[in-house]
Amino acid sequence: MTSITATESATLERAADAPMLAQVERWAAINSGTGNLAGLKAVAGQLADAFAALPGTVRLVAPDPVESVAPDGSIRTAQRGDHLHVRVRPDAPVQLLLTGHMDTVFAADHPFQQLRWLEAGVLNGPGTADMKAGIAVILAALGALEASPFAERVGYDVMINSDEETGSHASAALIAELAKGKTAALTYEPALPDGTLAGARPGSGNFSVIVHGRSAHAGRNPEDGRNALIAAADLALRLNALKSLELKVNPAKIDGGGPNNVVPDQAILRINLRPATPEAMVAAEAALRGTLANIERDHDVRCHLHGQFNRPPKPLDPAATRLFELVRDCGAALGLPPIRWNATGGVCDGNNIAACGIPVVDTMGPRGGAIHSADEFLIVDSLAERAQLSALAMMKIAERGTV
Numbered sequence: 117m118t119s120i121t122a123t124e125s126a127t128l129e130r131a132a133d134a135p136m137l138a139q140v141e142r143w144a145a146i147n148s149g150t151g152n153l154a155g156l157k158a159v160a161g162q163l164a165d166a167f168a169a170l171p172g173t174v175r176l177v178a179p180d181p182v183e184s185v186a187p188d189g190s191i192r193t194a195q196r197g198d199h200l201h202v203r204v205r206p207d208a209p210v211q212l213l214l215t216g217h218m219d220t221v222f223a224a225d226h227p228f229q230q231l232r233w234l235e236a237g238v239l240n241g242p243g244t245a246d247m248k249a250g251i252a253v254i255l256a257a258l259g260a261l262e263a264s265p266f267a268e269r270v271g272y273d274v275m276i277n278s279d280e281e282t283g284s285h286a287s288a289a290l291i292a293e294l295a296k297g298k299t300a301a302l303t304y305e306p307a308l309p310d311g312t313l314a315g316a317r318p319g320s321g322n323f324s325v326i327v328h329g330r331s332a333h334a335g336r337n338p339e340d341g342r343n344a345l346i347a348a349a350d351l352a353l354r355l356n357a358l359k360s361l362e363l364k365v366n367p368a369k370i371d372g373g374g375p376n377n378v379v380p381d382q383a384i385l386r387i388n389l390r391p392a393t394p395e396a397m398v399a400a401e402a403a404l405r406g407t408l409a410n411i412e413r414d415h416d417v418r419c420h421l422h423g424q425f426n427r428p429p430k431p432l433d434p435a436a437t438r439l440f441e442l443v444r445d446c447g448a449a450l451g452l453p454p455i456r457w458n459a460t461g462g463v464c465d466g467n468n469i470a471a472c473g474i475p476v477v478d479t480m481g482p483r484g485g486a487i488h489s490a491d492e493f494l495i496v497d498s499l500a501e502r503a504q505l506s507a508l509a510m511m512k513i514a515e516r517g518t519v
């Protein structure tokens with residue numbers, strides 16, 4: 117049974133008193149869709165100012181280059197925003213990683229740009245729950261921790277990336293670098309409206325296969341052609357047949373083809389694969405490569421594979437389970453309704469952290485819902501509640517020295 121000491125209680129009051137709602141209103145009023153570099157820059161600047169309240173260093177980290185395959189088969193480089201990195205007491209005995217993202221799924225020209233109250237205590241707005249509120253909770257919990265006697269035992273890195281919503285391709289290396297050697301990690305995706313956390317997650321990978329065939333006249337000499345569209349369609353069917361309980365397969369799009377009288381020489385298959393376990397991910401990668409080789413042989417075409425499993429599967433190992441139990445016990449000590457966790461089909465930066473062998477709870481943010489839609493809402497009371505939950509969990513980890 118987890119109990120709360122008088123010292124912890126003072127820290128918890130401080131966490132709840134932080135100006136989180138005002139921060140959410142300010143940060144969510146700025147559009148920061150993953151592709152809106154100006155908006156991301158503005159938000160990053162505000163976040164850097166806010167996190168300067170903590171001791172330690174605050175820096176902006178340039179994004180890694182991100183390549184994508186255009187509909188015409190050319191390779192394009194996507195521009196991403198800077199990531200925010202805060203480092204405090206890297207020599208303390210207990211080291212934590214706290215992560216959030218400043219980007220949203222709503223582009224600068226999306227109609228959903230305004231904040232409004234749906235009812236008292238329920239705020240509707242782009243990126244409120246997902247996850248500007250989560251960032252405010254990180255700062256509130258750490259600010260309280262800093263004023264407590266536990267601070268000297270704990271060091272931490274805070275990483276707020278600019279491209280979580282598009283798969284963290286420009287920040288995956290930074291996440292892996294910062295996760296190294298950590299005692300535990302907390303990520304601030306929103307909890308469900310009833311407070312339930314996300315437990316195990318599958319992996320996910322997006323792939324583009326460029327199929328190169330050979331063009332010919334559709335009437336005069338079609339036998340000299342190698343139809344890339346047919347090969348891509350056959351590839352989609354064969355990959356679709358790999359579906360199992362352990363692997364979800366979604367052929368999503370084929371780009372390619374042209375005039376009716378030409379055998380098409382190029383097609384691009386877009387496909388999403390979601391393996392349930394690390395073993396299924398390895399098997400899926402092998403099956404993907406084997407299927408490509410068979411398509412090349414059977415259709416006399418060349419296939420170029422782009423993409424990777426950017427979100428490795430996140431099973432709950434014993435250390436992760438202990439961290440969930442610690443968070444659950446902290447919730448009970450705070451008098452919250454019982455905190456549960458369920459497996460989910462979604463993926464997030466928690467996948468990348470878990471793949472580094474670090475225990476992580478990745479839905480430490482406030483309660484909210486309808487994310488990625490214009491109905492997105494934040495339950496405002498849960499700001500203080502989740503800031504206290506985080507502060508208490510971090511104090512308990514500091515006291516124990518482990519999860």
Ligand SMILES: [Zn+2]
Pocket residue numbers: 217246247280305306
């Ligand atoms: Zn999110």
